[in-house]
Amino acid sequence: MDSSSSEMEIPSVRMVSIARGNMDDIQIPQRQSSCSDFNALREQQQQMQEIQNQILDQQKKMQEKQNQMQEYIKTLEQKPIGLGEEHVGLLGKEHGNVGVSPLEMEVQETLSMIEARYDKYELPMSTYSLLMTEEMRSVPFVTGIIAWAFSMMCLGLAFSNELDNGSPENLLGLPVGVQKEVHAAQFLGILVGVLMEDEIPQGLELIGKGAEQKISQRAVPVNGGGSVDGTTQLFSTKRVVLPALLRLSVGYMFIICLFIVVVRESTVLDIFFDVLALEFVENIDDVIFGLSKRGFFGPTLRDATNKTHYIETTHASHKFRWWTKRIIRFVYIFNILLGIASLTYVSTMQKKGYYRCK
Numbered sequence: 001m002d003s004s005s006s007e008m009e010i011p012s013v014r015m016v017s018i019a020r021g022n023m024d025d026i027q028i029p030q031r032q033s034s035c036s037d038f039n040a041l042r043e044q045q046q047q048m049q050e051i052q053n054q055i056l057d058q059q060k061k062m063q064e065k066q067n068q069m070q071e072y073i074k075t076l077e078q079k080p081i082g083l084g085e086e087h088v089g090l091l092g093k094e095h096g097n098v099g100v101s102p103l104e105m106e107v108q109e110t111l112s113m114i115e116a117r118y119d120k121y122e123l124p125m126s127t128y129s130l131l132m133t134e135e136m137r138s139v140p141f142v143t144g145i146i147a148w149a150f151s152m153m154c155l156g157l158a159f160s161n162e163l164d165n166g167s168p169e170n171l172l173g174l175p176v177g178v179q180k181e182v183h184a185a186q187f188l189g190i191l192v193g194v195l196m197e198d199e200i201p202q203g204l205e206l207i208g209k210g211a212e213q214k215i216s217q218r219a220v221p222v223n224g225g226g227s228v229d230g231t232t233q234l235f236s237t238k239r240v241v242l243p244a245l246l247r248l249s250v251g252y253m254f255i256i257c258l259f260i261v262v263v264r265e266s267t268v269l270d271i272f273f274d275v276l277a278l279e280f281v282e283n284i285d286d287v288i289f290g291l292s293k294r295g296f297f298g299p300t301l302r303d304a305t306n307k308t309h310y311i312e313t314t315h316a317s318h319k320f321r322w323w324t325k326r327i328i329r330f331v332y333i334f335n336i337l338l339g340i341a342s343l344t345y346v347s348t349m350q351k352k353g354y355y356r357c358k
Helices: 002-078 085-091 102-116 127-133 139-164 180-196 199-219 237-264 268-282 284-293 299-305 315-351
Strands: 120-122 310-312
Touching: 127 139, 127 237, 127 284, 127 299, 139 237, 139 268, 139 284, 139 299, 180 237, 180 268, 180 315, 199 237, 199 310, 199 315, 237 268, 237 315, 268 284, 284 299
Parallel strands: none
Antiparallel strands: 120 310
């Protein structure tokens, strides 16, 4: 029994050793696989860290680029007359210079896009613009003349009516014994009326744009004087000056009627009602344009009023544009001061009893 049992134990020991050997053979590859996975994961982490560092570097570069572009944008908006010598060092004298970095090219393109906003002047949405864009003797052109005639007729009737109420001693028929509240309302009426009046500044701006177009055409001829991009045109000087002069005539007629009507009123509400009525009369052209745009006056006027037209200029005219804005600002202030000074004189004479019956 002992010998047989010993013989039985030997194979079992061998089987156990073989089984252990097989287990060792199985575990060793698993350990090798886990180590390789750990190394691969570590390499991936390192790659991810490198990618994150690259992203941070790109973000820093983009932030620096944006800051630099914003600085040049602010410089251009403060002085929108083209690139000066201070920009040449960064941008170069030509866009295609060798050695210009992508950042410099992007800054230059951005500046060009910003300056382009100033190079297209959209014509106002008014019947006066039809006098520039439409052919003479056409329905839209005649409509523009009719709208101007309506405004002038209404203002002329108001002017003549006020003069008819005067006398040889008091030509304007100015009241006497006006209260302080009425005097205050008169000054406010003059101030509000001149501020609401927009025909004079638009007329002056239109003349300035016509001059800018001439300067730009001499500096950089565009298509020999034809259509630039379908909506941008090179208008002749006569076509620009005509609607501008008509605007100026309506604007100054409005200011004259405004002064006469305001100084003749003796109640506060009548002053403000008269100011609003004159403002409505001056804006008849805008009312006609709006109705035409909605198609109430036929398809011809609807098509003409739904087009957008531009006057295109170049950087060569920016200096003249700066002077044009200065002139418009001066005219605005001059009209206000002239109205206030005239009203002050009339008020002083009223207090002295100059307009009483003699």
